Amino acid sequence: xxxxxxxxxxxSVQEAETVTLSCTYDTSESDYYLFWYKQPPSRQMILVxxxxxxxxxxxxxxxxxxxxxxxxxxxxxxxxDSQLGDAxxxxxxxxxxxxxxxxxxxxxxxxxxxxxx
Amino acid sequence: DTEVTQTxxxxxxxxxxxxSLKCEQHMGHRAMYWYKQKAKKPPELMFVYSxxxxxxxxxxxxxxxxxxxxxxxxxxxxxxLQPEDSALYLCASSHRGLSTGELFFGExxxxxxx
Numbered sequence: 001x002x003x004x005x006x007x008x009x010x011x012s013v014q015e016a017e018t019v020t021l022s023c024t025y026d027t028s029e030s031d032y033y034l035f036w037y038k039q040p041p042s043r044q045m046i047l048v049x050x051x052x053x054x055x056x057x058x059x060x061x062x063x064x065x066x067x068x069x070x071x072x073x074x075x076x077x078x079x080x081d082s083q084l085g086d087a088x089x090x091x092x093x094x095x096x097x098x099x100x101x102x103x104x105x106x107x108x109x110x111x112x113x114x115x116x117x
Numbered sequence: 118d119t120e121v122t123q124t125x126x127x128x129x130x131x132x133x134x135x136x137s138l139k140c141e142q143h144m145g146h147r148a149m150y151w152y153k154q155k156a157k158k159p160p161e162l163m164f165v166y167s168x169x170x171x172x173x174x175x176x177x178x179x180x181x182x183x184x185x186x187x188x189x190x191x192x193x194x195x196x197x198l199q200p201e202d203s204a205l206y207l208c209a210s211s212h213r214g215l216s217t218g219e220l221f222f223g224e225x226x227x228x229x230x231x
Binding site for chain 1: 150224
């Protein structure tokens with residue numbers, strides 16, 4: 001079974017600074033997706049960034065970037081120029097790729113990010 | 118339209134009540150999901166529907182009864198719930214094909230069982 005581990009229950013960062021959230025996962029599959037979702041107090045789960053395992057290039061989305069180390073099964077999220085609106089619970093998630101397309105999303109335990117003004 | 122819409126947003130029910138949660142998407146997704154999320158915890162998968170057929174049931178108690186009447190709608194029927202069933206219930210959908218792989222989530226229905 002696949003597992004996702006986030007070892008930082010809480011993190012805080014000064015506004016405009018950079019913060020990195022850690023995630024490791026365990027799988028025997030070679031093809032899969034990895035995601036970072038954020039869940040603000042409004043509670044909707046919002047996709048921040050995705051990474052396809054077959055791609056060696058790290059994904060970036062504006063101020064958000066990942067460091068994907070497939071051999072080490074590590075997938076960290078870097079947030080640059082942190083903004084107050086980035087405050088949320090961040091979940092790392094794994095999804096196996098299959099022909100059926102109904103694979104579940106497996107979540108880590110989450111990291112609560114606080115932005116200090 | 119890239120939304121998953123869930124109703125109601127809040128629901129309070131007694132242990133003897135029967136109620137339903139509803140989820141709707143118009144993105145042409147053929148896989149739909151119910152997740153349960155307790156406070157400060159990650160979402161836990163309950164059910165997956167693929168092409169309107171139940172494909173995954175994560176050993177959920179029978180007091181939760183899912184239904185997928187068509188490709189756009191997903192219901193969760195609730196009956197004889199317990200106070201420990203109080204949680205945020207999230208609906209999600211995804212492309213059946215490989216596509217971008219992500220799940221699109223609704224805002225959730227917060228359920229309180231008295």
